[in-house]
Amino acid sequence: MSPLADRLEQVGAEAAARADHWEILAVERDDTVVEVGSGVPDLVRSAHETALCLRVHRHGRVGTATTTRLDDVRGLVGEAVRNAAHGPPASHDPVVGRTAAPKAAGMPAADQGTRSVRLLAERLGALQRSSGLTVHGTVTRTEQAVHRAAPDGRTTTSDRFFHIAALAEGSAVQLPWTGWTRTPELPAALSAWLEAAAGWDGLPAAGAPSGDHDVLLAPSAVHTLLTPLVTALNGTAVTAGRSFVAGRLGEPFLHPSIGLRDHPSEPAAPDEEGTGGLAWPGSDDDGVPCAPLTLVERGVPVRAYHSVRTAAACGTAPTGHGFRGNALRRTVLKPATPVLNGATLSAGPADAGSFDDLLAGVREGVLVESLMGGHQRAGLSPVVEGRLRLGFLIRDGRVAGILRQRPIALDLREVLGRRFRAVSDRRWAVSRIWSGRLPFVLADGT
Amino acid sequence: MLLTGGSPALFRDAGLRVDDYAEVRVERARTVDLVWRGDGLESSVTSRDEGCCARVIGRSGSAFASSTAVDAGPVLRRAARDAVELGCAAGRLAAHRPYRDDRPGEAGELAETVGLAEKVELLGAYHATALAAHPGVTGALVYYRESVADVELLTSEGTGVSYRRRDLTLQITVYADGGAARTAGSVSAGSGGDFSVVRGLAPDVEAAVATAVDLRAAPVVAPGEYDVVCDGPLAGIWAHETIGHLAEADHHLGDAPLQRSLAPGRRLGPSMLTITDHPGRPGARGFVPVDDEGTAGSAVELLRDGVVTRPRLHDRSTAAAFREEPTGNARALNFRHPPLPRLRTIAIAPGAASEEEMIGGVARGLLARGVLGGQTDRAGFTFLPAECREIRDGEVRGRVRGVVLSGDVLGAFAAIDAIGREQWRGDTSASCGKQGQNALPVSSWAPMLRLRGIRVTSG
Known part of the structure; x- marks a missing residue:
């Protein structure tokens, strides 16, 4: 028995003696990060973390304590029991789905240990030579095991993956890109995007077209645009009373071609889109099985996503989205909250095409790569307002200039509603607050 | 602990080169989180977060390592090994003026001297007040956090410092139904561990309710x-x-x-x-x-x-x-x-x-x-x-x-x-x-x- 497994036994035994019910979530994680500056690996960081969260029910109330000191079992249990004396009623924290069978999140690919992260960092740095842009970034190799224990049993899931965060700088553009991979190979989407960006770097500065013009949103901007809706469908926003869509489920909201679905990646799916690490475990941190969930169907928001706690507060069933941190990176010091880990935005086949097709279809418009500040009112309003961080002028189906920074407001109901035209058939991973595989989106004159 | 535990040996045994700089930092933190959402208290959590980190900066490379184990030796050795094996660029540090003063005095009503029951009663009353203040209120969030961390820092240059960091925050947000959007009013308070800043905030909560409620009928600003x-x-x-x-x-x-x-x-x-x-x-x-x-x-x-x-x-x-x-x-x-x-x-x-x-x-x-x-x-x-x-x-x-x-x-x-x-x-x-x-x-x-x-x- 490993030291941590032994510790789980001890905590469980102590908690059983002092509480009516108990649950443990323990995380062991090893990260190695290589930072790349101007194409050269210039710093290495590593972190080893073992932490444990204990939640107990005692006399009808819930108490929670977390620790990194695994040797102090009595102290941990004592803290949880003390918190339960003043904690929330246990009725808000029902015990459901605790015996979910574990499912492997994907077999960790063989690699060369921590040296593989250096290899991948060197490959990232080499893009500086091939693209002509200055490349900065980080490559993180994560090895993680998550243990859940309760009176009815114990499960363990483990995973290993690489996360890549890159920033390509030219004389005028600063282009971020993030993605995951299970092998120390650069996703093809990263190279392709840098190649495109390098071609746009020398373009002249331009203002936005003055009249009505089409808007082509890159995946990063689509993420910003969707964040109000994704936040409003979060059980936490619903229970807090801050969701603008709660109470309006079932009402038409977006274009009838639009769908939004949260689902695990296909184990056999290739990594070239940079989504290879976006996988789910078998169950969430409440022990509820993870399963695909349709959030928006034919333009109609149909479901919120929940943890056990938010589902109980709303009188509905949990959906397996309760995670401490997120499914890829658990942090026991954070509370279990509903998190989307693999949302996919899609449209009907008649409304999808390649990026080149979408671009070619724009006579005059703008390509919005990223926005700043657009998430600040997330959940409160379907309007995203912020400042254009990076955008391009499109003229006659070609990128023709780099837009000057300016304020911008996008109404989700317009861009993905009556002005919606098409999505790209390729999707990229984007992860900020929530994670998804998102396409380019084209909207008619706005 | 670290500062009295024969620390020079720590650096001597780590395999450092003569001109390498190294430091270790050990932290022991305790945090209390209380959250009210929906119709009442959502969670009451205490956290004990302890660990250490080491940084090595030398000619052969630079590296940083951390661990939730508080034994600094293995962490320092990992940083020294990574600096060499992963071969990243060397770094350089400027000379500095090390901190020499005694631990600074602590001000106010220290949060950990206030019992959990009193905190739950006081802050829970703010949440209840917000929910009951007006029928247009759709919800309220109260998020309280206090933390105290003891830090020990030791460097291969001989600097040894220990200090305590405290922090306390309270965010109260009240939501109202503004039709197509939600409106919000908020109360925001913080201190370096002084609990008294979160006392007597009932008038502020009422003002936050008034803001959220009034904004429902307020016109949208013209750009x-x-x-x-x-x-x-x-x-x-x-x-x-x-x-x-x-x-x-x-x-x-x-x-x-x-x-x-x-x-x-x-x-x-x-x-x-x-x-x-x-x-x-x-x-x-x-x-x-x-x-x-x-x-x-x-x-x-x-x-x-x-x-x-x-x-x-x-x-x-x-x-x-x-x-x-x-x-x-x-x-x-x-x-x-x-x-x-x-x-x-x-x-x-x-x-x-x-x-x-x-x-x-x-x-x-x-x-x-x-x-x-x-x-x-x-x-x-x-x-x-x-x-x-x-x-x-x-x-x-x-x-x-x-x-x-x-x-x-x-x-x-x-x-x-x-x-x-x-x-x-x-x-x-x-x-x-x-x-x-x-x-x-x-x-x-x-x-x-x-x-x-x-x-x-x-x-």
């Missing part, structure tokens, strides 16, 4: 350019997000345009504008008398009389790169992170204008109070004030909603034409985020500011 009078909390965070972040010296590395923009002697604002980042005062969130490299904190005057004076806030690495002195701004969120140049307490010096004079001089403008959100990318900024009222012909009128302030970071200083005479020195729950080290405690002190011709969009 355009406005003269904006900001209150102290908003002005302070604006200073933090603009000149503050621009002054973090790691952003200057390899960025010649930024170095030119902040060249000493360059005029950025009016002659009454002076902005300083300093170690703060005991009891405040941004009190940092010693940074996480053991450097004693010193005040850095960023702007004096509208002109750039010292444009860089340093850790020892950036100080070496620019051949300047470390300023005591090397801060790490916790043992999981290496220190970076970070702000502490940014302060806009008070001016001479009264509130009446500032508002009286506005024909068409906005009175903006507090912050709902804010972001900058060092070129531009966007801010969402917590509350905005229209100003017409020198008179404050009703609330407007959907206000988003935006502009160019450097250009906005020239828009300031009046500075209030009272400097706000409270703390809010607003913290600082940078490179994954989010929610670092900071303070922002500022008087009211009047800015002419600020771009406003509506959302």
Whole structure:
């Protein structure tokens, strides 16, 4: 028995003696990060973390304590029991789905240990030579095991993956890109995007077209645009009373071609889109099985996503989205909250095409790569307002200039509603607050 | 512990080279989190977060390692091994002035001396008050957090420092149904561990309810350019997000345009504008008398009389790169992170204008109070004030909603034409985020500011 497994036994035994019910979530994680500056690996960081969260029910109330000191079992249990004396009623924290069978999140690919992260960092740095842009970034190799224990049993899931965060700088553009991979190979989407960006770097500065013009949103901007809706469908926003869509489920909201679905990646799916690490475990941190969930169907928001706690507060069933941190990176010091880990935005086949097709279809418009500040009112309003961080002028189906920074407001109901035209058939991973595989989106004159 | 445990042997046994620099930092933190959401208390959590980190900087390479184990030896050896095996670029540190003072005195009613039952009763009453105050209220969030961390730092140069960091925040947000959107009012408080700042907030909660409820019927602001009078909390965070972040010296590395923009002697604002980042005062969130490299904190005057004076806030690495002195701004969120140049307490010096004079001089403008959100990318900024009222012909009128302030970071200083005479020195729950080290405690002190011709969009 490993030291941590032994510790789980001890905590469980102590908690059983002092509480009516108990649950443990323990995380062991090893990260190695290589930072790349101007194409050269210039710093290495590593972190080893073992932490444990204990939640107990005692006399009808819930108490929670977390620790990194695994040797102090009595102290941990004592803290949880003390918190339960003043904690929330246990009725808000029902015990459901605790015996979910574990499912492997994907077999960790063989690699060369921590040296593989250096290899991948060197490959990232080499893009500086091939693209002509200055490349900065980080490559993180994560090895993680998550243990859940309760009176009815114990499960363990483990995973290993690489996360890549890159920033390509030219004389005028600063282009971020993030993605995951299970092998120390650069996703093809990263190279392709840098190649495109390098071609746009020398373009002249331009203002936005003055009249009505089409808007082509890159995946990063689509993420910003969707964040109000994704936040409003979060059980936490619903229970807090801050969701603008709660109470309006079932009402038409977006274009009838639009769908939004949260689902695990296909184990056999290739990594070239940079989504290879976006996988789910078998169950969430409440022990509820993870399963695909349709959030928006034919333009109609149909479901919120929940943890056990938010589902109980709303009188509905949990959906397996309760995670401490997120499914890829658990942090026991954070509370279990509903998190989307693999949302996919899609449209009907008649409304999808390649990026080149979408671009070619724009006579005059703008390509919005990223926005700043657009998430600040997330959940409160379907309007995203912020400042254009990076955008391009499109003229006659070609990128023709780099837009000057300016304020911008996008109404989700317009861009993905009556002005919606098409999505790209390729999707990229984007992860900020929530994670998804998102396409380019084209909207008619706005 | 670390400082009395034969630490020289720690470095001797780590396999360091003669000219390697190494440091270890051990932290023991305790945190209490209380959250009310929905119809009552949602969670009550205590956390014990302990661990250590090591940093090695040498000719063969640089590395940082951390672990939740508090035995520094293996962590230091891992950092030394990674520095060599993963072969990253070498680093260099500037000489510094190590912190030598005794542990600073602690101010106020220490949070851990207040029992959990009393906290739950007091803060739960705020939540209940908000929910019951008006039928238009759809929900309320109360989020309280207190933490105390004991830190020990030891370097291969012989510096040994121990210090205690405290932090306390309370955020109360009240939501109301505004039709297609939700409206919000908020209360934000913070301190360096002084619990008394969260007592007696019932009138503030009622004001937050009134804001959320009144905003439902408030007109959406018309986009355009406005003269904006900001209150102290908003002005302070604006200073933090603009000149503050621009002054973090790691952003200057390899960025010649930024170095030119902040060249000493360059005029950025009016002659009454002076902005300083300093170690703060005991009891405040941004009190940092010693940074996480053991450097004693010193005040850095960023702007004096509208002109750039010292444009860089340093850790020892950036100080070496620019051949300047470390300023005591090397801060790490916790043992999981290496220190970076970070702000502490940014302060806009008070001016001479009264509130009446500032508002009286506005024909068409906005009175903006507090912050709902804010972001900058060092070129531009966007801010969402917590509350905005229209100003017409020198008179404050009703609330407007959907206000988003935006502009160019450097250009906005020239828009300031009046500075209030009272400097706000409270703390809010607003913290600082940078490179994954989010929610670092900071303070922002500022008087009211009047800015002419600020771009406003509506959302």
